[in-house]
Amino acid sequence: xxxxxxxxxxxxxxxxxxxxxxxxxxxxxxxxxxxxxxxxxxxxxxxxxxxxxxxxxxxxxxxxxxxxxxxxxxxxxxxxxxxxxxxxxxxxxxxxxxxxxxxxxxxxxxxxxxxxxxxxxxxxxxxxxxxxxxxxxxxxxxxxxxxxxxxxxxxxxxxxxxxxxxxxxxxxxxxxxxxxxxxxxxxxxxxxxxxxxxxxxxxxxxxxxxxxxxxxxxxxxxxxxxxxxxxxxxxxxxxxxxxxxxxxxxxxxxxxxxxxxxxxxxxxxxxxxxxxxxxxxxxxxxxxxxxxxxxxxxxxxxxxxxxxxxxxxxxxxxxxxxxxxxxxxxxxxxxxxxxxxxxxxxxxxxxxxxxxxxxxxxxxxxxxxxxxxxxxxxxxxxxxxxxxxxxxxxxxxxxxxxxxxxxxxxxxxxxxxxxxxxxxxxxxxxxxxxxxxxxxxxxxxxxxxxxxxxxxxxxxxxxxxxxxxxxxxxxxxxxxxxxxxxxxxxxxxxxxxxxx
Amino acid sequence: xxxxxxxxxxxxxxxxxxxxxxxxxxxxxxxxxxxxxxxxxxxxxxxxxxxxxxxxxxxxxxxxxxxxxxxxxxxxxxxxxxxxxxxxxxxxxxxxxx
Numbered sequence: 262x263x264x265x266x267x268x269x270x271x272x273x274x275x276x277x278x279x280x281x282x283x284x285x286x287x288x289x290x291x292x293x294x295x296x297x298x299x300x301x302x303x304x305x306x307x308x309x310x311x312x313x314x315x316x317x318x319x320x321x322x323x324x325x326x327x328x329x330x331x332x333x334x335x336x337x338x339x340x341x342x343x344x345x346x347x348x349x350x351x352x353x354x355x356x357x358x359x360x361x362x363x364x365x366x367x368x369x370x371x372x373x374x375x376x377x378x379x380x381x382x383x384x385x386x387x388x389x390x391x392x393x394x395x396x397x398x399x400x401x402x403x404x405x406x407x408x409x410x411x412x413x414x415x416x417x418x419x420x421x422x423x424x425x426x427x428x429x430x431x432x433x434x435x436x437x438x439x440x441x442x443x444x445x446x447x448x449x450x451x452x453x454x455x456x457x458x459x460x461x462x463x464x465x466x467x468x469x470x471x472x473x474x475x476x477x478x479x480x481x482x483x484x485x486x487x488x489x490x491x492x493x494x495x496x497x498x499x500x501x502x503x504x505x506x507x508x509x510x511x512x513x514x515x516x517x518x519x520x521x522x523x524x525x526x527x528x529x530x531x532x533x534x535x536x537x538x539x540x541x542x543x544x545x546x547x548x549x550x551x552x553x554x555x556x557x558x559x560x561x562x563x564x565x566x567x568x569x570x571x572x573x574x575x576x577x578x579x580x581x582x583x584x585x586x587x588x589x590x591x592x593x594x595x596x597x598x599x600x601x602x603x604x605x606x607x608x609x610x611x612x613x614x615x616x617x618x619x620x621x622x623x624x625x626x627x628x629x630x631x632x633x634x635x636x637x638x639x640x641x642x643x644x645x646x647x648x649x650x651x652x653x654x655x656x657x658x659x660x661x662x663x664x665x666x667x668x669x670x671x672x673x674x675x676x677x678x679x680x681x682x683x684x685x686x687x688x689x690x691x692x693x694x695x696x697x698x699x700x701x702x703x704x705x706x707x708x709x710x711x712x713x714x715x716x717x718x719x720x721x722x723x724x725x726x727x728x729x730x731x732x733x734x735x736x737x738x739x740x741x742x743x744x745x746x747x748x749x750x751x752x753x754x755x756x757x758x759x760x761x
Numbered sequence: 762x763x764x765x766x767x768x769x770x771x772x773x774x775x776x777x778x779x780x781x782x783x784x785x786x787x788x789x790x791x792x793x794x795x796x797x798x799x800x801x802x803x804x805x806x807x808x809x810x811x812x813x814x815x816x817x818x819x820x821x822x823x824x825x826x827x828x829x830x831x832x833x834x835x836x837x838x839x840x841x842x843x844x845x846x847x848x849x850x851x852x853x854x855x856x857x858x859x
Binding site for chain 2: 264265269272273275276409412413416417461464465468469471472473474475476477478479480487490491574575576577579580583
């Protein structure tokens with residue numbers, strides 16, 4: 262049997278082209294959502310203009326949230342809280358209500374969700390990034406596999422790339438395939454360390470799901486023992502059924518803060534109101550690379566420390582550091598923007614790669630497969646920005662107190678997405694490119710305009726960040742769309758001249 | 762529009778065999794790398810398991826690339842089997858039983 266292509270570089274180029282193609286559309290959506298998720302709390306603050314942004318103390322906001330939950334979700338077996346802080350204007354609460362998880366943003370002062378529009382905010386992009394709106398565990402397995410394929414596509418892309426540094430300074434616009442290749446190379450090389458790091462660490466965040474076999478073999482299948490060793494500060498005990506009030510939460514959280522020596526992050530309350538209640542506090546990931554560095558579990562009724570762990574095991578520390586490099590919660594404002602910009606470059610890398618696949622084959626084979634790729638490209642590359650912009654627009658345009666608002670915003674994204682993909686599938690590709698890019702540009706430009714029209718626009722960090730990013734995107738997409746309109750405009754002008 | 766140039770069936774089968782080797786075989790090799798480290802590393806079990814996961818995730822793209830570099834699909838499969846035997850053997854020697 263023959264090789265796919267003779268030689269190392271040609272065979273790796275072949276692999277790059279095809280592995281990139283099969284996963285490209287999904288990766289485009291994952292990369293775009295992940296890029297937005299860099300500003301997950303800020304997008305949440307933008308999405309809830311009812312809540313004034315002010316310096317909030319994580320301890321006080323958690324205390325308020327637990328006060329409200331004690332009155333309104335007392336029967337729930339578990340509460341999980343991400344406290345409001347200087348990045349997030351609200352406390353993000355997740356709790357079990359019967360068999361369903363409910364998530365709400367709670368006011369940092371009152372602890373109540375009343376008067377705050379019900380939205381997922383940045384949580385939507387964060388969750389979509391690795392769960393793809395699919396049931397557990399399929400979304401996670403799919404995105405982890407996509408990340409692995411991206412690692413493969415990047416490594417083979419480096420091999421395929423002949424003149425690594427010379428090409429960095431090469432851009433020949435307006436020359437069809439050659440220009441797309443230049444753009445693809447430029448975006449790839451300029452942020453190469455980021456691309457490699459983010460795809461590999463992205464796959465790693467789901468390693469427990471994708472590659473659990475080493476641990477399972479080491480423990481001979483005893484997953485309970487594995488969990489105990491991995492998370493020694495996790496306390497699980499059965500509910501007693503005897504009611505008992507929670508210990509005063511403020512002093513307990515202050516104590517946790519002191520022991521941690523920094524901000525508190527995730528707080529979980531298991532079996533609240535029961536004599537066996539456990540309150541766990543994890544350090545915030547804002548001041549070090551490793552995630553979940555320090556975990557303390559308290560007895561919920563006495564406040565006694567049941568278990569405490571500072572992660573110092575070498576391999577797990579490395580793993581948690583890789584994880585932290587991916588989530589970038591350690592990052593200050595400057596590095597956060599660098600992650601954000603690199604994320605856009607990665608999205609552009611994937612988009613140009615997909616377009617390049619068709620550009621490279623346009624003159625050769627053009628069977629049904631080519632038509633499928635071309636039309637999917639139009640819908641995904643041209644239309645995905647419009648679908649994501651729909652989330653921001655729905656957030657402002659839906660009635661503030663609408664029932665089921667949280668899911669309605671999400672549905673706006675998927676209905677828009679479905680519509681643009683259908684449009685791309687049935688419309689002639691050259692036309693559809695121009696029209697969908699125009700739609701995406703208009704949708705992005707509408708975000709700050711609608712924000713102003715609704716009277717919710719603010720000149721603070723999230724307000725300016727969302728508004729200016731949307732305008733910049735609109736300008737870029739509009740510029741791309743203009744190329745398609747140009748011949749038509751010229752024809753119109755000629756016609757008018759002929760009439761005159 | 763030119764008609765799609767038909768590729769020989771032999772070539773298509775070869776590519777399909779390589780894809781299978783890269784996905785199924787590559788994943789199996791990666792899992793065996795993870796298992797070998799998980800049972801053979803002389804460190805705490807949870808540490809060894811995590812090291813195995815890290816190494817397995819690195820092994821997967823390398824194995825996949827090897828499958829497409831190989832001169833033929835048969836060689837790709839042979840490579841996968843040798844790598845699987847190697848890491849499976851290490852795991853076996855360290856006391857792992859599937």
